Amino acid sequence: MSFKKGILPAGSILLLIAATAVAVLKQDYGGNLRVPEELLQSIQTQQLFEVSHNTFRALIPFPYQLDETSLTIDLHTLNAVILNEISGQVEALQQPSHPCHWILDYPYFTHEHPTSISFKEGKLFLRSTEEGILQTILSSSCLIPSLSGSMLPFRKTQFGFEANTLCPSGRPFLDSITPVEVDPVNPYLSFKLNDVDLCPIPEARFQQISKDPDIGVANGPKFFLYLKTMNLTGEQVTAVISATNTGELITAALNGHAENQLPHVARGDSISFPKQVTFSHSLSADHPYGLLVKRLLVQWKEAGLPVSESQTAGTPRILFRFQAIRETNFDLFLYRWLREQFGEGWTEEAWYDALHELEASGTVVPLLIHSSRIAVRKEIRDLVIRPDGFPDFANCWLEK
């Protein structure tokens, strides 16, 4: 068994909902957007770099200069700078006039990949012998929450967010963004009542909502769905996996908006189900994943797995869990998720080994990566969805 890697692009690719930088109708300035709080979680972060196919691209103006001959990233132009063929080592110089804090939280500090990251006298040094590793490190540093507020498109106020007119990339088209609380069970109601301009689409109502002529559908945040098992043998875990049909879950419960992560196992002649297994989850009755869990139970029961939702002491347990993916890189997500869920008993250097061990023992069974959808009012133009699945409001505008 192994986790499938590379589901999310290491090089961050922005997804445009509509239109590009050139609009035949010019962007209108002004207006307030009402956005559910859950979709605003990334508004105070800014993507700094885009790295793909050995191309490093600054997404916001930087006070640095570029010198390809010495492989020094030193950007200070007002436009995006493209550096091709990064290799060997990269040295990014931090200018004192624009202090920014770098997140150096990345797992690839192993002996196999002699990557080094260090601060010296206010300068950030990145060194790697492998291009791929370096790419990942750069892209993982893309979202920097503590970036100097004056560089972000929106400033936080006591009421929400207002346009930063001094943003180096230019003031955003919107004047402000107001966080709105929506009914988590039926966010569409808030949308129809004109209380909110964007809302998550519960998969159970996707067919209905997506036909609404007032909305456009955009990709939204991603979620990692998995099972945790307790007191099950390897054979029993294999039997549970055999009894799980993720393809049917994707079709029936998620409208096809998911990628299969379930490990492939060879179906043996005899299936070794446990005598009794307790299944638990922490979902409310009307949770968006409620239907998926019900389908999962039906699949297991039809396959003959004696599963019960009432807990009995000493019986093997299976827990359904999900976690939002906020990282631009799936490996980085796995690393943080592992540290959060199974933080004790492993060292930074051996994190990937620890993950493999959890998979091999069946303690963790990855199921799906669900790419949720959000409803966007038609008047909202040029909305960009970032690689972490959250909307980027810097370039969107309201058609009047």
Add this chain to the structure above:
Amino acid sequence: MKIAAIILCLVAFAGGCHKKSPEPPAPEPSKTEPPSPQPPSPVPPQEPGKTVLPERPKVPSIVAELEEAPLDVFPACQDQNCRLLLLFKNRVTVLNWQNGEKKEVLFPQSFLNSIRSRAPSGKILKFAKGYLILNQDLTNPLYFTEDFDSPPGAYVEKPDWLPVPQPGFNWYTLQDGRFYDFETLPENGFAVIDTTYSIQIARGGNLVPSTVRCGATLCSVFPVLYASSPVHSDGPDAIMKFRVREDSVVLESTRPAQGTIVDLAVSDLNQDGIQELLVTWKNSGRIAIEAMDVF
């Protein structure tokens, strides 16, 4: 109506105010006047004893392929020779359309505004013996000499008739009028596309609006105006041809474009006496300047 203020301005500065320059301008052919489309300029008769002019180069259908969408394209013709001036956020490119040679002229940092626009508009105007560059990211209009060899000068004493690019936004203002694109017309006339996507003509003390909505790009071969169509970039764009009449602006015809129209200009690039409509468009993967017959 806000645009009415423009008329007052134009009336107040009637008498060729748009020919003001940082230096007293030397007399020159009426290059500041928009070219007249009909009839085409006749080829001057050959004087006895002079050699016959060489055959003019043919204007290709795709005049140039670009890597970045320009804010404005301006055909600069001088001595039977035309170049294309391409305005970008931070520079002007002088393009020889015949051999593809380029000369990049970067705007000095000291002329850049501290408030930037995410989607600036830009305009190149023929002005005295050079060009004025207007762009929301500049502190002032920049004046360049015709050859673009001398450093630019900030044109701080702005004449009242000259629109102001509004810093941080994508429109120009003149008095209290607000518009996305503009063209000067003969007899001190002025045409704009206002922020409601309506063409407004200020001329001879009258204000004539169009009843048909258009896009945000305008060019003029008086009494004909060409504009882009009022679509988003995910829709098929088209060139709209309007005719200015005494008391109305009438849509005469439309012609589809190969992509999102970035700019429109009319020129006689090869100086053969036949004008071309230069359509700069952008579609997925290509940005090009296309030469079409005027229609």
